[in-house]
Amino acid sequence: xxxxxxxxxPMTQGxxxxxxxxxxxxxxxxxxxxxxxxxxxxxxxxxxxxLASGEKCEGYFxxxxxxxxxxxxxxxxxxxxxxxxxxxxxxxLAISPAARGSxxxxxxxxxxxxxxxxxxxxxxxxxxxxxxxxxxxAQGFEPQESPSLNAKLATYGGQAVYMExxx
Numbered sequence: 001x002x003x004x005x006x007x008x009x010p011m012t013q014g015x016x017x018x019x020x021x022x023x024x025x026x027x028x029x030x031x032x033x034x035x036x037x038x039x040x041x042x043x044x045x046x047x048x049x050x051l052a053s054g055e056k057c058e059g060y061f062x063x064x065x066x067x068x069x070x071x072x073x074x075x076x077x078x079x080x081x082x083x084x085x086x087x088x089x090x091x092x093l094a095i096s097p098a099a100r101g102s103x104x105x106x107x108x109x110x111x112x113x114x115x116x117x118x119x120x121x122x123x124x125x126x127x128x129x130x131x132x133x134x135x136x137x138a139q140g141f142e143p144q145e146s147p148s149l150n151a152k153l154a155t156y157g158g159q160a161v162y163m164e165x166x167x
Contacts (some may be wrong), residue, residue: 006058006099008108011041018057019050027095029076029157030129032075039077040064040091047088047112051095051104059095061108062090065119069126069146071162074155087123087164088116109139113167127153128161141165 011019020034041048044064044121046152051059064078065085072078072091090112095104116124125144133143153160 005053006102006104007050007052008104008111009052010045011050011060011062013041015037015057015060016041016049019060022057022060022094022096023092023118026096027092027129030074035077036075037062039056040072043078043081046115049108051099051108058099059093059104061093061112061114062091064091065089065121066125068123068125068164069144069149069162071125071149071152076155085121087125088112088119088121090124090126105135106139117167122167123164124167125162125164127156128163130159131154133159133161133163136163139165 016034016037023032023037040062047063048059050057051061051109065081066072066087066089067082068086071089093105093108113124116122124141126136126141130139142165143161144164146162149162153162
């Protein structure tokens with residue numbers, strides 16, 4: 001079988017059905033409506049990418065400027081981005097089982113960290129769900145605890161951890 005070429009490219013409106021389907025398959029315990037993905041692409045296309053193998057979406061990455069220690073609740077529309085962002089927020093990184101182990105996650109994280117620094121944001125934040133905390137720790141993210149985070153993290157389930165990384 002020939003090896004497939006996996007390329008990160010900017011997400012387009014035409015990718016949204018595949019992104020939503022992939023999210024439903026990978027994040028069964030963390031469902032989000034298709035409008036969530038569409039809004040993030042509309043608000044900040046510079047932070048939205050798909051991992052493409054030809055016409056097939058094998059993964060996606062969604063990020064945007066945001067406020068520190070204030071992750072948006074799961075499946076919630078943002079409305080707008082903050083005028084003065086404190087960090088670059090990684091909303092989601094999802095890669096199909098077939099594309100895992102390809103190094104794609106490391107490539108997009110390096111790319112987005114360089115981009116965030118160019119935007120004068122030297123901090124990245126995210127919510128690790130399920131058993132992803134160890135993956136994010138390996139990428140240099142550290143858990144951050146704050147009682148004010150508990151209500152928002154509860155929308156992500158009992159194992160959710162807010163994490164940050166200085167760049």
